[in-house]
């Protein structure tokens with residue numbers, strides 16, 4: 353059995369893996385998991401309740417449960433070997449398929465720059481950028497109510513701080529985070545930063561340095577592939593048609609409403 357990747361291109365880490373695999377010509381079987389429809393979030397047992405329950409839903413969603421006990425995407429299956437966590441999957445693919453050195457350089461200082469970015473990324477860009485989609489699209493879909501604009505403003509302020517640090521600390525006046533070539537750090541960053549764009553918060557608009565970097569990343573992976581991977585999140589109409597499992601809706605709507613009070 354060949355390499356299988358369990359992905360939903362609505363998810364930013366999934367898009368980084370998809371783009372990485374496709375732009376490096378890594379052969380894989382795309383196992384499509386529909387995050388909200390297949391109720392990936394909803395059917396997980398409460399913490400401490402013991403073994404994972406088998407999940408209802410389409411076959412790929414069952415598959416993800418077997419591949420990744422946390423039932424999250426992205427997930428990888430390579431023969432009997434299974435793996436979760438976006439960074440671990442990207443590194444596994446880069447090593448197994450011996451992808452060009454610039455993705456995760458053998459030079460230890462350049463590699464350390466990638467590691468440094470990835471460590472910072474999770475608590476900053478990753479923690480802030482996707483909130484825009486929750487606020488503008490997902491929470492209203494779950495609760496049936498739009499959110500007050502102050503909520504979005506709050507999120508945008510947090511994101512602005514992260515973007516300022518991204519530009520000043522990591523990008524500086526370089527073409528890419530590690531210098532003149534693209535690395536996993538740029539890929540992991542761009543997929544997150546496209547999330548707000550899809551819901552109408554174009555964070556590149558007033559940030560020319562960031563926009564130039566985005567264009568270089570698009571060119572490095574190939575524009576066609578880049579836009580194909582982002583097709584769904586760049587189409588707001590498709591976003592508002594996301595199918596949400598009714599059970600999941602029932603479960604999460606009151607929690608989300610409470611969180612937002």
Ligand SMILES: N[C@@H](CCC(=O)N[C@@H](CS)C(=O)NCC(=O)O)C(=O)O
Nearest residue numbers: 363364365392393424425426437438
């Ligand atoms: N740390 C994991 C996060 C994976 C994750 O949270 N995936 C989300 C989609 S972006 C998911 O599957 N959510 C469903 C769930 O939490 O059950 C990674 O980077 O791969």
